[in-house]
Amino acid sequence: MRGGPAYLVASLCLGWIAVWAGENLFWTTPAPDLRLLDLGFVWAAYSVAAGAALSAAIWARLGGWRGAFLGAALLGFMIEGAMVGTMYEAFPAQLVWTPLAWHALISGLGVLGGGMALLRSGVLLQVLGMVGLGVFGAVWGLYWPLEGRALAGLAGMTAYLGLAGAGVVLAFWLLSRLTLPGWGPVWLWLAPAAMGVLWAVGSVVEPSLLRLVWPVMVGATVWAMRRLGGAGLAFGPPVGRGRCGLFLLAPGVTVALVLPGWAMTGGVQVNVPIALVTGAVGLGLWLWLLAAGLRRADGA
Known part of the structure; x- marks a missing residue:
């Protein structure tokens, strides 16, 4: 699949991976x-936000782990700063939690970037990586009873993390x-423009000087992507269904550990x-990549 259809499918796949990691794994229980x-x-x-980040990665020609991390950071800023306003609460801590601490690091670098890399590693390494992700999810999930959240049982947890995780399996398989497309088609601007409009509307409805930090964070991230890019962005070559299916070890381990926990x-x-x-x-990785972009600019 190529061109516009490939971009649309990629946005939907990346959006679902981000939903599983940023919503299901984050909240643990439905x-x-x-x-x-x-x-x-x-x-x-999430798919619109993922499309905006994907457009930036295509424009910057940035793939690999840096593309996964910085692209997911953009998605985090889109979700937390344009679609909702949590990025401006408890300032400046919320600039990091959750856009950089969870969306970029866990969802982008861990689930997406790590998951794609492990698909092409040895089977044992992939199994260990998925078990490790599942253990992390279980440890994190131990917090939620203290918030008074209603905890689901085995069936609810299996559906919430496991069935949704099956969507991640399909997303990995399709992405590969x-x-x-390369940069050029006008429709690549649609998702980024939608995010900009949402931020502008939010700034009018709830005016605050803190909202001005959004274009700064987004602009710095896109600039770093452009400075560090050039090699191109690709999700291939194709990966088999069996290897993609090993991702289900992660939600399986989380459910198996967090319920008795x-x-x-x-x-x-x-x-x-x-x-x-x-x-x-x-935050450290984001600043390090910005510094790497500055060094690349100085050497240009």
């Missing part, structure tokens, strides 16, 4: 009133078979240490 229609709206929103502990205050570590790593 809300009691969650409906498939709600999940569809979330997927649509797409040939993305909830019963035994009643909740563990893991949110602060995990937020501090992922925040430091996410």
Whole structure:
């Protein structure tokens, strides 16, 4: 699949991966009133944000782990700063948590970039990586009983993480078979323009000087992508269904560990240490890539 259809399918696939990592894995257990229609709206929103990030990566010709991290950082800024306003709460901590600490580091570098890389590694390494992701999800999930969230049972957790994880399997399989377009078609501007309009409308409805940080963060990220790019962006070559299916080990391990963990502990205050570590790593990596872009610019 090539051209516009490939771009659309890629945006939907990246959007679903981001939903699983940024919503399902993050919240661990489904809300009691969650409906498939709600999940569809979330997927649509994430897919538009993913399309904006994908357009930037195509323009910058940036792939690999740097493309996964910086592209997911853009998606995080789009979700948290244009679609909702959480990026401006608890300023400046929310600039890092969750755009850089979770969307960029966990969703982008871990689930997307790491997942795609492990698909082409040895089977044992992929299994260990997926088990590691599942353990992380279970440890993180131990926090939610302390927030008073209604905890799902085995069936609900299997559907929420496992069936949604099957969508990630399909997304990986499809992504590896797409040939993305080069920069040029006008429609590549549509998703980035939509995000810009959403941010502008939000700034009018809820005016705040803090909202001016959004174009700064987005602009710095896109600039770094452009300076570091040039090699091109590709998700291929194709990967078999069996290797993609090993991703299901991650939600399986999370469900298998977090359910007895909830019963035994009643909740563990893991949110602060995990937020501090992922925040430091996410921010540090983002700044390091910006510095690398500056060095590339000085050497140009």
